[in-house]
Amino acid sequence: MNVVLLAHTQLSEKFYDSFDIYGHSYEGNKLDNTGATDGQAVALSAIRTCYSPGNPSEIVVKEGVKYFGARATDGKEGTEADRLFRQIVASKHTSTLEHISFTFAIESVSRALLAQLTRHRVGFSFSVQSQRYVRFGSDDRSGGFDYAVPETIKNSAKTVELELNANTKHKYTAEEYFELFMQEIQSVYDKLRELGVPAEDARAVLPNAAATNLVMTANLRALLDFYAKRREGRGAQGEICSLAEELRKQVVAVEPWVDQFFEGA
Incomplete structure (x- = not known):
């Protein structure tokens, strides 16, 4: 099995450029040197849109320092943004996490795993190597x-x-x-x-x-649900448990703040 993260949610250049209008700047893909990731910026925009009279495009600029620059007021680790994310997950308002997506190349997994994986339909998209169009004879290109x-x-x-x-x-x-x-x-x-x-x-x-390859895109909410069902110790088959851990590893590498939610899944 080989899992590679091909793409994940990134802020647009136009959105970054809008920071300058309000006297803010960004450096090295970080917001105001707070260490906030693009995924966190999207999550904050979605969450605060539900509760704020302000425009979604202005939330990070106007409220980013407040949330990303201050310590959590719930006595736990991280920033006020981390507190907000914990609150959202605890209250099950996780539709706001659907705006953060990840695309993976998943290689050399069994068709048995594929049958289990594609039962997770909401929030997932799949493009799978075809056994109809790819020939698997000993003398074919596949060998x-x-x-x-x-x-x-x-x-x-x-x-x-x-x-x-x-x-x-x-x-x-x-x-x-x-x-x-x-x-x-x-x-x-x-x-x-x-x-x-x-x-x-x-x-x-x-x-x-028989092994197959696929490209899979899933949003963060769907991945957390998948992990909760397929992680080790939940009765899932060994191969898909390994996939669940690999997906978690790839996601946490680019969005470290979500690791706590995998742990609690």
């Missing part, structure tokens, strides 16, 4: 289909004994036995293609373990 091996199979200490011929038997580990079957599936797929079966029909033999 055959790749597959994901579940950790429980990799870690199994049990073996299975197969009779190779009348006089020979061989013991296989669970992982070796699994890979043997993957090779057999590849042979069947290749033979079907040789028989003139189109890729869109030959793919019927490909397993849940």
Whole structure:
């Protein structure tokens, strides 16, 4: 599995330029040297719009120093903005976090994981590698289909004994036995293609373990909900638990303030 953050919410240059009108400035993608991120600026704009008579485009300029420049008044860590974000999450007014989005490249995950992932529909967008248009024959550009091996199979200490011929038997580990079957599936797929079966029909033999790639965009609220359901310890399958942690890691790297909300999910 490989997860790469391709893009995330950024303030527009026009919005940044508007700061100068009010005598404010920005430096290094930070607001007024407070350390506030673009995602926090968007969140503050959305949250305060619900409760302020002011214009959304002016909220950060007029209220940014108040929220990003002062210590939290609830006795907890961070700034007044952090206090406001905690209050919003605690009150379930998290629709205001839907304006912050992240786009990921998710590579070499199983079709089994994909089936689980796409059950999360609200706030998610998916573009998935096609088994119809991408050919997975041994002689195709793909070099055959790749597959994901579940950790429980990799870690199994049990073996299975197969009779190779009348006089020979061989013991296989669970992982070796699994890979043997993957090779057999590849042979069947290749033979079907040789028989003139189109890729869109030959793919019927490909397993849940077959690897795929996708691009996924999700807003922050949707990601927090996903993590709450798929994090380790919630009964989810191991592979999607690993994905949940990778998504969290990528999000927190660019918007560190949301880590506390993943922890509380």
